[in-house]
Amino acid sequence: MGRTSMTGIPRVLSIAGTDPTGGAGIQADLKSIAANGGYGMAVVTALVAQNTHGVRSVHVPPLDFLAEQLDAVSDDVEIDAVKIGMLADTGVIGVVEAWLERVQPPIVVLDPVMVATSGDRLLDANAEAALRQLLSRATLVTPNIPELAILVDEPRALTWADALAQAERLSERHGVAVVAKGGHLDGDAVPDAVVDASESDDDRIREVPGTRIVSTNTHGTGCSLSSALATLLPRVGDTAEALAQAKCWLAESIRHGADLHVGSGNGPVSHFAGLWARGGLEARPTAADLAASWWNDIADIRRDIDDSPFVRGLAAGDLDDGAFRWYLAQDAIYLRAYARVLAEASRLAPTAEEQAFWATSAAGSIEGELALHEGWLGTETVFDAEPSRVTTAYLDHLAASAFRGDYGVLIAALLPCFWLYHDAGLRLRDHAHDSHPYRSWLETYADPAFTISNERAIGFVANAAARASDADRSAMFTAFRASAAHERAFFDAPLTGDRDARL
Structure with missing residues (x-):
């Protein structure tokens, strides 16, 4: 998928749940958007009590309040891209879908939050079906391998070839570009790919290679990658190039995650590690x-x-x-x-x-x-x-x-x-x-x-x-x-x- 790149700072809206420890959800989204050169905005779909060890409970605000949040942003701000994360149930999905149909944002990146780190499914069958329906509203969807399997209603892919095949079928069924991610596969190689069934054979699957980073600071990587893509797509204009840039940034952030010393479980990535190292911490005077x-x-x-x-x-x-x-x-x-x-x-x-x-x-x-x-x-x-x-x-x-x-x-x-x-x-x-x-x-x-x-x-x-x-x-x-x-x-x-x- 290619788009005309824009000039200026992308205005990116995150529609997602919260993480009070700051490593995932809208907190991670806003950091990722800023780190990749965008202006971040956020609409809360769920208040989540979680830390680096896991989720304790979820509170879903009233649906009319969710709709008011969405309208408050779009009535005032021209939105260049939307990143969608946690959508807790069919009611939330319905409100977001209706808003997307009405506003028609130019770029929508959907990160389907469907499976917990433990492997438990987070959505009931009705919500999963509603989320599949939402795929047609997206520009790009970024499932991990377990989520990809649920979306195509097939067993989990065990090889990279299987993951690419599932991503291609998902793209064909819903008319959406898919980022296939190899992080859940075994081995040192961690490839990712943009899969778009609407493209010619040469551009149908475009891979971005990667090497596994040994780290426990991987909390919120899915949120961070998808929001980085939502920020880079308006500027770069090409999905594979945006993925390559986002992946390079995320790898650097993972490598420095341990420097943060946040939490005793799976810690967050250091979203601004590269900026801090290259730009310094002091404001540039006039x-x-x-x-x-x-x-x-x-x-x-x-x-x-x-x-x-x-x-x-x-x-x-x-x-x-x-x-x-x-x-x-x-x-x-x-x-x-x-x-x-x-x-x-x-x-x-x-x-x-x-x-x-x-x-x-x-x-x-x-x-x-x-x-x-x-x-x-x-x-x-x-x-x-x-x-x-x-x-x-x-x-x-x-x-x-x-x-x-x-x-x-x-x-x-x-x-x-x-x-x-x-x-x-x-x-x-x-x-x-x-x-x-x-x-x-x-x-x-x-x-x-x-x-x-x-x-x-x-x-x-x-x-x-x-x-x-x-x-x-x-x-x-x-x-x-x-x-x-x-x-x-x-x-x-x-x-x-x-x-x-x-x-």
């Missing part, structure tokens, strides 16, 4: 959240910069001229090397927009900033100065970040030069009156063009961090904070002993 968090996390450094004697003297206009000129000479050295690192960021950039931004910033560091330095110091002084220990340490950090070849780490290391200077410049600009000795300098980092560049730099870094893995994001922040600390040392250096330390 770019805006990350930018705010990183800015807050260097609040101590920002306070130190604002309180530094150099910045206070610069704002007041009483900063020693020699200290300021020494600072400018070191900044000129820094900017020449900074431009090279910006160019490396342009080379590593993943998009043309980012490539152009970092390249333009590199050119700006040379053309605009150095022109301002030369205006204060003269060409000879700018190019004759030697780097201090603080300048060298900062440039070594940037060079090491570039050497890694990691675009995210590199631009995170570059960001404080934009962000901290712009932040300080906004406040320093307020002191730039006409007679202020450093007015032209104070206005440099608060002009509109630099504001735009700063915002773009923050955006590129924050978006890269939001896309990164937890480990890569952590490395980015480490580089960012290290650069912020180097900026603080750079502001402190003109009025400390480092001013006299030449390398």
